[in-house]
Amino acid sequence: MKKKIYGLCMGFVAVFLLVCGQTKAVSAEQLTEKVELTEEERYDPKYYRPFGKTDGTEGIDATGAAEVNGKTFEETVAEQLRLHAELIDVSGFKMSSDAVHTDYFRTLFSNAELFFVDSAYSAYTNGRYVTGIVPQYNMSASVAEEALQVVDAAAEEALDMVSDDMEDYEKALAIHDWLAVYCEYDYEHYLANNVPAVSHTAYGALAQKVAVCDGYSKAYQYIMQNKLGISCLVVSSDSISHAWNLIEIGGQYYHVDVTWDDPTWDVIGRVTHNNFLLSDTGITKTGHSGWDEYEKASDTTFDSITWGKSDGSIIYDEGYWYYINQSTGELIKTDDILNGADTVLYTIDPKSWKADNAGSYYLGAFSYLQKYEDMLIFNEAKKITKYDLTMQTPGTLYIPSTAELPEDTDTAVYNICGFKVAEDMLCYAIQPNPYLEQSQSSYIHKTDVIEKITPDLPDELPELSGIAGKPLSSIILPEFYTWADPTVKMTQTGQMTYMAYYCPDKKVYKSVVVNLTVKVDCVEHEWNDGMITVQPTCSKEGEKTCSCIYCGVTTVLPVAVTDHQNIGMRNVTTPTCVTAGYSGDMYCIDCQALIRKGTVVPPTGHVWAYEGILTEATATEGGTASYICVNCGEHKIVATAAMGAPEKGTLFYDDDLIYAVTVPGTSGGMVSVVKSTGSQTKTVVIPDAITVDGITYKVSAISAKAFKNHKKIRKIVIGTNVTSIGKDAFNGCKKLKNITIRSSKVKSVGKNAIKNIKKNARIYCPKKKLRAYKKLFNSKSGFKKTMKITK
Structure with missing residues (x-):
């Protein structure tokens, strides 16, 4: 039986298309x-x-x-x-x-x-x-509104660092420094891989003062763009999982990365300027990559600016800039932060941050500058120093007490290694090492900027009134009073007491707690869910008795009709492959009302699945295949097309020989013998022709190396239609002794075709071709004098 070595998966494709060709209806929305x-x-x-x-x-x-x-x-x-x-x-x-x-x-x-x-x-x-x-x-709408007020209040703190006479790049610097000083990178959650959603927002950076990179970037954008009107975009990189800003100044864009300029762990008061106002080239050098370059930052004006060689805030006041040079410890005043003449106001010993009691020290001044009222305030290694801007004189503001020092002070050296002013408090870190690789929080101390006194309470407290359901922030307090928690809602009526603070002057007095009485009235009742007293039906309203959650007064409210809540279906008929169905009538189970008439559902139609071949198709004649409906089981027989003539190169095998099509066609086709699969075959007969799937092919050639190195062949008979014998066709058939050529059409014998066969081999050919074949079987073909060609 002759077999084909191709076309094995066509049936599976047909089945797949039949089964998967169905469509599914999608609801409107x-x-x-x-x-x-x-x-x-x-x-x-x-x-x-x-x-x-x-x-x-x-x-x-x-x-x-x-x-x-x-x-x-x-x-x-x-x-x-x-x-x-x-x-x-x-x-x-x-x-x-x-x-x-x-x-x-x-x-x-x-x-x-x-x-x-x-x-x-x-x-x-x-x-x-x-x-x-x-x-x-x-957040709810009301909480979000209050949160936005907190964000705006924080933004106003930052805007206190900005003056109308500043250039845009100077405003960008002031906000950059403020945000880096007053926002802390959420490093603890970052290391634990559980950063909360709020740390990715401007609210986290401005209201809670804790954020990660996109929180910093959104906060910077919010202040620069929403408050100062300076175009500021957020850019990001998937490859480094990071976000930063692109800011427009004077028609040019520059990169600003506040996050990377704020150290981790956080050091209070410290801010670097390595990623401020850089070009695309400059920001790439600091390790940024992979952002979407929808705006080019090509100007390199600020790439080489050292920004005062300061690792702390650069402060603006009345037309001058102030900063501390961390290398020299000098407090500098200049009228132009880029190119101005520097004036040294004060010098801190950069060798005073001792590493041990033997005299070793940390290199540089770990001093950070802040402005408060008319003073510049900064830390030295052992004290907090002020510089009076009005008098232009320095002085000691605060020296930490011995009680603030750790217990092992006798054996270890401690310095002030971080400093800022926040909410009228001096915040400073007393620690042994400026380079701690951990949270600084356990080393931080606080004290009033100015020692404050406790105020006397007024003789009479204010008379206040409020509305139930509103927050305390809805009550406007007299001057000097603030609510302890303005978000607290007034949930009861009558004379209610709430905690507040009283401070006639924050610069002089401490805030003291007072309990303020508020007369709370219920202006708009807010009803609870109540209790149903009359059940509603499909067509008639019910009733329920509800109480106000603030004042307790009751009322009777209507309960909407149920509007046919219990729905049923009648007269449902399932469609078959050939008969229509009915979707069913929708009705109310409670009142039996017809809600909606059904519709006719068209027949589903047969869904045919392939079963198998009934009659094999040949190259010239079609066959038949059987299909079954997967829904109703009906069968059908489908005619299949004739396979047609195989293409050139298609392989067939018959007994021990493999053939390749050389001339395709349903008539006049030809094949070549390409290989023998019978390793033990002793006699090989190459036929005149073969028939495959109803097509007859003449065997017209023996391909190169077809029988090369066949160890067992002793005799070969070559059919009448062979016209060529390829090179090395019988090379190495060491036992081959008898070759009978029945064909009178051989035109060529390839190189080494009979090399290394029996030395005394005999080649038999038609009498009329004896002379011609002696020329074909020459020394190039491997013929030796000991061999003989005869008729």
Whole structure:
């Protein structure tokens, strides 16, 4: 039996297409599962690319609308998020799920004030595009409003460092230094790989003063862009999992990375300037890579600026800049931070940070500068020093007491190695080593900048009134009073007492606790869920008795009709392959009302699955195959096409010989013998022709090396249609003694075709071809004088 060595998987493809070719109906609108930004995606540059600077692969689809009702996608979504919308209609934009996914997070990351929105949402889709977005919030609307006030208050602290007469790059420097000093990198959670979501926000950096890189970047953007009107973008790199800023000054963009200029672990008061106002080339040299270059930062003006060689804040006041040169310990005053003339106001001994009692010291001055009122304040190794800007004179402000020193002071040397002013307090770290690789918190001490006295309470406390359900912040307090916690809600009516602070002058007095009485009235009742007293029906309202959660007064409220809540189906008929069905009539189980008539469901149609071949197809004649319906079991017989003539090179095998098609066709085809598979065969007969799948092929050639090194062959008979014998065809057939050539058509015998066969071999050929074949079987073919060609 002749067999083909090709075409084995065609039946499987047909079955796959039959089974998988069905379609599934999709409902008109579906709510997707929650879509959440993963940690792996957090720093993907596409989420930080500003709108209008797309590379064409994200954002609004080619078929989508750029604006709807005069607003872009970003404007629409940001506006609704600020309103704490539960559902945002984006159907007019006709955007795909992927486009909405990208642009929703671009909106969050381009608007730092949206810190109250989680990096997750759900969406309604109609199968073609997204119709609505369901945001996820991490704060209620009222809490978010109060949180924004806290963020703005922190931003105002930073803006106290800025003056209207500053250049934009000077404003960028002042905010950079403030943020690095007053925000601490969330290193503890970073090392534990569990950074909370808030540390990725501007709220974390400004309100809680703890953040990671994207929190720093959003906070810097919020102050520079929202408060100072200086264009400031957030850029990111997926490859280094990091975010920083790109700021525009004088029509040029520059890189600013506050995070990398704030040391970890945090050292209070310390801020470097190695990543401030750099070009693309400059920021690359500090280790940044992989950001999306939608804006080029080509200007290198600031790349070589040393910014006063200061590792602390650079302070601006009344037209002058002040900083401490950490190498020399000099307090410097200059009228131009870039090119001004320096005046030394005070010198700190840079060798005073002792390493041990033997006289060794740490190289440099670990002194950090702050401004408070009309004073510059900075730490030396053993004390806090002030410099009066009005009098232009230095003086000692504070010397830590012995009680503040660790118990092992006799054996170890301690220095002040960190310093800042926060909330009218001197904050300083007394530690043995300026380079501690751990949290500095256990070494930090605090004391008032100026020693304050306790004020006398006023004879009469203010009379206050409030509204139940509102926070204490809704009550405007008289001067000198502040609420201890302004977010506390007034939840009871009557004369209620709440804690507050009283301080007539923060510069002179301490804050003292006072309990203020508030007359709380219930202006708008807020009802509880109540108790149902009359059950509603499908057509009639019920009643429930509710109480105000603030004052306790009761009322009777209607309960909406149930609106046919218990639904049933009747007259449902399942369609078959050939008969129609019926979807069923919807009715109310409670009142038996018909809610909706059903519809005719068309027949499903047969779903055919391949069973097997009934009749094999040949090259010239078709066959048949059987299919079965997977639903009803009906069978059908399908005619299959003839396979057609195999292509050139197709292999067949018959008995111990393998053939290759050399001339294809259903008639007049030819094959060549390419190999023998019978390793033990002693006699080989090469036929005149072979028949495969109804097609007859003449055997017209013996390919090169077809029988090379066959160890057992003794005799070969070559059929009448062979015209050529390839090189090395019988080379190495050491036992081959008899070759009978029946063909009169041999035109060529290849090199070494009969080399290394029996020395006394005999070649028999047709009488009329004896002379011609003696010429073909020459010495090049391997013929030896001991061999003989005969008729």
